[in-house]
Amino acid sequence: MNAPISTQEASVSYTRGYALLPMPRHVALKDGTVQFGPAWHLRVTGVDAADISVRTLQEGIAAQAGFRLSSASGTAHEIVLSIQPGAVHIGYSDNRDSDAYALEITSHGITLTGNGASGLFYAVQTWLQLLQSDATRSGLLPIGCIVDWPDYEIRCIHWDTKHHHDRMETLRRHLDQAAGFKINAVLYELEDKFAYPSHPVIGAPGAWSTEELQSLVDYARERHIEIIPDIQAPAHMTYVLKHSEFSHLRCDGNNYQICMDDPAARKLIFELYDDLCAATRGSKYFHVSTDEVYYAGICERYRKPYNPENRSLAWVDYVNAAHEHLSVRDRRVIIWAEFPLLVEHVHLLPSGVINGIGPGRPEMLKATRERGIRNFLYTSMQGEELFFPDLFPYTTQDGSSKPGRLADAACSTAAGTATIPQCLGTIAASWDDAGVHNETFWLGWAVMAQGSWTPGAPLSETISRFMEIFHGSECVNMESIYRGLQSSARFIEYALERLPSVVRGPGYGNSRGKRASPRSDFGMITPVLPDATTFAAEPVFRPRYARILEAMPARMEDHVRVQSLLAENLKRARRNRQTLEIFDSIAALQRHMLEMMRDAALAEDRVVEAAACARQGVWDRAHDLIEQAIAQVRHIQTDREAVFERLQTVWERGRFPKGQSVGGKNFVHVMDDVKDHFADRTPDLRYLLAPELRIGLDSWADSLEEFLNILKKSRL
Numbered sequence: 001m002n003a004p005i006s007t008q009e010a011s012v013s014y015t016r017g018y019a020l021l022p023m024p025r026h027v028a029l030k031d032g033t034v035q036f037g038p039a040w041h042l043r044v045t046g047v048d049a050a051d052i053s054v055r056t057l058q059e060g061i062a063a064q065a066g067f068r069l070s071s072a073s074g075t076a077h078e079i080v081l082s083i084q085p086g087a088v089h090i091g092y093s094d095n096r097d098s099d100a101y102a103l104e105i106t107s108h109g110i111t112l113t114g115n116g117a118s119g120l121f122y123a124v125q126t127w128l129q130l131l132q133s134d135a136t137r138s139g140l141l142p143i144g145c146i147v148d149w150p151d152y153e154i155r156c157i158h159w160d161t162k163h164h165h166d167r168m169e170t171l172r173r174h175l176d177q178a179a180g181f182k183i184n185a186v187l188y189e190l191e192d193k194f195a196y197p198s199h200p201v202i203g204a205p206g207a208w209s210t211e212e213l214q215s216l217v218d219y220a221r222e223r224h225i226e227i228i229p230d231i232q233a234p235a236h237m238t239y240v241l242k243h244s245e246f247s248h249l250r251c252d253g254n255n256y257q258i259c260m261d262d263p264a265a266r267k268l269i270f271e272l273y274d275d276l277c278a279a280t281r282g283s284k285y286f287h288v289s290t291d292e293v294y295y296a297g298i299c300e301r302y303r304k305p306y307n308p309e310n311r312s313l314a315w316v317d318y319v320n321a322a323h324e325h326l327s328v329r330d331r332r333v334i335i336w337a338e339f340p341l342l343v344e345h346v347h348l349l350p351s352g353v354i355n356g357i358g359p360g361r362p363e364m365l366k367a368t369r370e371r372g373i374r375n376f377l378y379t380s381m382q383g384e385e386l387f388f389p390d391l392f393p394y395t396t397q398d399g400s401s402k403p404g405r406l407a408d409a410a411c412s413t414a415a416g417t418a419t420i421p422q423c424l425g426t427i428a429a430s431w432d433d434a435g436v437h438n439e440t441f442w443l444g445w446a447v448m449a450q451g452s453w454t455p456g457a458p459l460s461e462t463i464s465r466f467m468e469i470f471h472g473s474e475c476v477n478m479e480s481i482y483r484g485l486q487s488s489a490r491f492i493e494y495a496l497e498r499l500p501s502v503v504r505g506p507g508y509g510n511s512r513g514k515r516a517s518p519r520s521d522f523g524m525i526t527p528v529l530p531d532a533t534t535f536a537a538e539p540v541f542r543p544r545y546a547r548i549l550e551a552m553p554a555r556m557e558d559h560v561r562v563q564s565l566l567a568e569n570l571k572r573a574r575r576n577r578q579t580l581e582i583f584d585s586i587a588a589l590q591r592h593m594l595e596m597m598r599d600a601a602l603a604e605d606r607v608v609e610a611a612a613c614a615r616q617g618v619w620d621r622a623h624d625l626i627e628q629a630i631a632q633v634r635h636i637q638t639d640r641e642a643v644f645e646r647l648q649t650v651w652e653r654g655r656f657p658k659g660q661s662v663g664g665k666n667f668v669h670v671m672d673d674v675k676d677h678f679a680d681r682t683p684d685l686r687y688l689l690a691p692e693l694r695i696g697l698d699s700w701a702d703s704l705e706e707f708l709n710i711l712k713k714s715r716l
């Protein structure tokens with residue numbers, strides 16, 4: 001049994017002004033403080049002076065207090081860094097043992113001791129959080145000791161790159177932040193963001209070279225983070241199958257899934273595996289994805305008939321082949337064990353694979369346990385929601401209340417070690433399907449980091465500690481910014497209709513099988529255009545969206561408050577300003593969309609009134625009203641472009657232009673035959689504008705210009 005954290009004990013450390021995240025397992029603070037300052041010295045024993053722990057400590061002190069410690073030994077006022085195996089007894093022999101550390105602050109010295117190198121690194125991270133806390137701004141550290149180790153061995157966050165490509169400096173910053181929260185793995189879903197040497201056509205323009213990816217892997221490893229490469233296969237393979245070179249491998253002709261039994265398909269995928277192994281040297285794990293293979297074996301070229309059993313067996317055979325291929329390359333294979341896998345086929349899987357998507361259904365968990373397959377606890381920080389994730393409690397469109405993703409993460413990690421015996425770790429997935437910006441995931445990742453280290457901490461405290469550590473205590477009301485951005489995102493998302501698509505025809509199939517799947521566009525209907533001869537004009541937009549328009553003033557009021565809080569905090573923030581800038585750009589887009597809905601209704605009011613005037617021969621008034629409506633819509637148009645341009649500028653500071661061309665190589669944009677991701681509708685960032693463009697306000701304004709001419713002719 002793990003010693004459960006005493007939340008009371010930990011809360012005391014927090015309320016005394018020390019924001020630690022994750023909350024340490026044992027905190028014993030005494031009365032009294034010690035003054036830390038430039039007169040202190042640094043001593044390292046059993047640790048290289050160039051070790052990341054030493055550098056992180058020095059850089060952290062320099063950033064927070066403006067000086068560096070000089071080295072000395074045997075003097076008073078020392079910080080002593082050391083690695084002593086067994087210094088902290090935790091009762092496990094796995095990696096959690098080396099992550100364990102002890103931190104002691106007395107009136108004359110500070111000792112940071114790790115069982116292993118990672119433990120010392122985590123001691124430094126905790127100590128830097130203490131130094132950064134409000135209570136220690138002036139260098140007054142609490143006297144006391146902390147003894148700490150994690151509940152979960154692997155604490156993994158997920159980087160999905162389906163529809164964006166972060167710049168290297170962004171990823172390094174994310175790794176530094178992850179290390180600060182004691183996250184020790186990143187599942188890096190690479191898609192076409194790696195320039196596979198064996199098949200150069202697959203890598204998107206600007207994709208990482210082998211050297212670039214390896215440098216990132218090494219940077220992470222130094223910070224005790226393993227980058228676990230993930231290749232999407234045999235489904236979700238449009239990034240490969242869209243290229244004509246591989247069209248013969250499309251299963252049943254669809255670009256979503258490769259013909260997975262085909263030896264040529266296996267050869268291709270395994271060559272991609274080999275390319276990635278060569279660029280992630282030192283990594284122990286490899287994620288082969290295997291999710292959502294809805295149509296395994298559907299072409300019946302390799303096994304007949306197509307039925308649930310053969311579909312499952314095709315999947316099992318694939319996993320066995322992938323496992324065999326990667327095992328000889330010294331990689332432990334992670335899969336998403338899900339449909340079409342049947343429970344009765346679990347015993348056919350290699351016992352060495354690891355399921356990334358536990359606990360799953362009880363019978364699947366039982367079967368994997370019996371087979372000796374270990375599980376990760378899976379949570380997701382983002383699914384398909386637009387603009388901002390559902391982190392906090394929310395009400396769905398059909399009126400049911402949901403706790404939100406943060407509460408889900410806190411609950412599932414608290415229950416995890418009991419629900420999943422021998423749980424290997426946690427994965428906080430954050431999917432890129434809807435193209436939500438990854439800066440919005442940090443709060444969720446931090447909650448998962450907390451739950452993976454010392455589960456059971458009160459969520460409200462975790463959130464406020466995150467705000468202090470990540471955004472800094474200079475920032476005010478940060479939680480209400482997150483909540484406000486989420487509320488506006490859901491308001492807009494729920495206001496939008498799913499209209500029959502004018503962009504895409506039916507899909508090849510969906511999760512329920514091969515079937516014509518009509519697609520829809522997010523959008524709203526176009527406001528009314530008066531009849532050119534009778535001048536009849538019944539409003540359509542306002543009545544249809546009456547409930548939304550009624551709720552608009554309150555939403556707008558809250559949103560304006562969020563925007564001014566953001567402006568205030570942008571002045572105050574000393575760290576992670578880029579996150580606030582991203583939030584600000586999202587808030588501006590949301591504000592634009594709210595105003596767009598409101599003003600489209602107002603413009604329609606004017607058009608309806610103008611038409612009535614025209615019917616009564618009140619030409620001047622009719623003319624003025626139409627001109628006002630046109631001006632209103634033209635303003636929406638101008639505002640949209642300005643907001644978008646600013647958003648694009650801000651987003652591209654941290655990531656490459658979406659769908660960029662590099663060195664004469666152009667991005668090949670072909671949409672998925674099965675999936676219809678919001679962020680994939682355009683090769684560039686303009687997917688964010690797609691719902692608004694679907695309304696057709698611009699051409700409505702053009703039609704109103706024509707109507708003005710009709711009015712002019714009519715009055716003659």
Ligand SMILES: [Zn+2]
Nearest residue numbers: 251252259299
């Ligand atoms: Zn096939």
